[in-house]
Amino acid sequence: MSGQDAYIALMCSLPGSERLFVAKQPPLSRIRLERRLTALTAKDAEVLNVLEHTLSWSAYDMDVTDVQAIQRCKQALQNIPQPTLRKLFMERMELRSVVAALRLRKRGDPAPSGSFGVGRWSCHIPAHWADPTFGLDTPMPWLKEAHQLLEDEDPLGLERLLLLISHKQLKRYAARHMFDFEAVAIYVLIWNIFDRWAQSSATEAAKRFEKLAQQAMADVADIYFEGASA
Amino acid sequence: MNELVLTLGWLGIYAPMALGAASSAIGCSIAGMASIGAMTETEGGYGRFVGVSAFPSTMVIYGIVIMFTLNRDVTPENAGGLFGIGILSGIALMYCGIWQGRACAAAINATKEKPEIFGLALAPAAIIEGFGVFAFVFALVISAGIS
Numbered sequence: 001m002s003g004q005d006a007y008i009a010l011m012c013s014l015p016g017s018e019r020l021f022v023a024k025q026p027p028l029s030r031i032r033l034e035r036r037l038t039a040l041t042a043k044d045a046e047v048l049n050v051l052e053h054t055l056s057w058s059a060y061d062m063d064v065t066d067v068q069a070i071q072r073c074k075q076a077l078q079n080i081p082q083p084t085l086r087k088l089f090m091e092r093m094e095l096r097s098v099v100a101a102l103r104l105r106k107r108g109d110p111a112p113s114g115s116f117g118v119g120r121w122s123c124h125i126p127a128h129w130a131d132p133t134f135g136l137d138t139p140m141p142w143l144k145e146a147h148q149l150l151e152d153e154d155p156l157g158l159e160r161l162l163l164l165i166s167h168k169q170l171k172r173y174a175a176r177h178m179f180d181f182e183a184v185a186i187y188v189l190i191w192n193i194f195d196r197w198a199q200s201s202a203t204e205a206a207k208r209f210e211k212l213a214q215q216a217m218a219d220v221a222d223i224y225f226e227g228a229s230a
Numbered sequence: 231m232n233e234l235v236l237t238l239g240w241l242g243i244y245a246p247m248a249l250g251a252a253s254s255a256i257g258c259s260i261a262g263m264a265s266i267g268a269m270t271e272t273e274g275g276y277g278r279f280v281g282v283s284a285f286p287s288t289m290v291i292y293g294i295v296i297m298f299t300l301n302r303d304v305t306p307e308n309a310g311g312l313f314g315i316g317i318l319s320g321i322a323l324m325y326c327g328i329w330q331g332r333a334c335a336a337a338i339n340a341t342k343e344k345p346e347i348f349g350l351a352l353a354p355a356a357i358i359e360g361f362g363v364f365a366f367v368f369a370l371v372i373s374a375g376i377s
Binding site: 005008009010011012013014015016018178179 | 267332335339
C-alpha cells in the first residue's frame, strides 16, 4: 500500500477531530488513543513521539533556558523527515517565539540583542520590539488580540486564543492529508489541543470552586466567631 | 518483427482484464481497510460499510467484458489496434478502481461520523464509476472497427 494509504484503517477507527471539541465527554481517552496508535510502524511512532514530546510544555523543565529549548527544537527537526510535519512544527515554534516575546516585553524586558526564538521572525522580533505586534500583523493577524488579552491580564483567554490558532493551523494541514502518517500525527496533535482545552476548562472550574469554597469558609468563620462571642 | 507485433496484440487482449483485476483488488482493499477501521468506532451499519468497500470490484467486470470483445485471431494487421485499445482501457480502469477505492474510504470515514450523509458521500465514487463506464463503453465501440 502506498504512503498516502498507509493508515486508512487507523484513521477510520478514530472519532472525527471535530467531535472532540463539541463532545461533553472525551470521545477518545489517551489510553484508547495509545492502543490505536500501536498500528504505527516503529519509525513513524518514533517521529510522532519526537513531535509530541517537543511540542508538549509538560516535557520541558521549569528552568529550561532559551538556548536549550532552541537546541531541542533543532534536534527534533533532524528527526522529522516529513515536509508537512516539519513546516507545521516550525510554524508552531514561531507562534511560541512570538508569544514568548510578548510575555517578556510585558514583564518589562528590553529588546533582546541579536535574534530571538526560532523561525523566520527571530531577527524581525527584536528589531520591532516597540511595535505592539512586532510588525507581524499580516502573517499573524491574531497577534493584536493576543497582545490585548495579555495587557488585560486574561491568561485563560490568551490560552484559548492560542489553542484556537494552533487548531486552525492543524486543520489547514489536515485538509491535504487523509490516510497517511501526516494525517495520524496531525490528529494526535489536535487531540492534544483538545486535551489542553479540556484542562483549561477544568482549571477555570477549579478556580471557581476555590473562590466558592473561600466564600463558604468565610461564612463558617463568621458563625464560629459569633458563637465564640456569645 | 511480426512476433513482437503479435505479442503486443495478445498483450492488448489480456491487459483490460489484468489491469482491471489489479485495480479492483487495490481499490477494494483500500475501501475495505476503511470499513474495518470504521467498524471499530461505530455501533452499527456495518453492512453498509462492507457494501461500499466492494464498489471498485466493477472494474474487473468491465475488464473481462472488454477482453472477450477484443478476443480474436491476432494478425499483424489487427495487433496494433488490439494493443492500443486494450492497454489504454486497462490503464483507465486501473486508475478508476484505485481512486474509487480512496473515494469510498473517504465516504466511509465521513459516514461513520454523520450517517445521514451516506448517499451524498458516495457521489464522488459514483462519478468515478461513470468515468470507468466511459472507458468501458468506448473501448467496445472502437473495438468494432478492428478486423
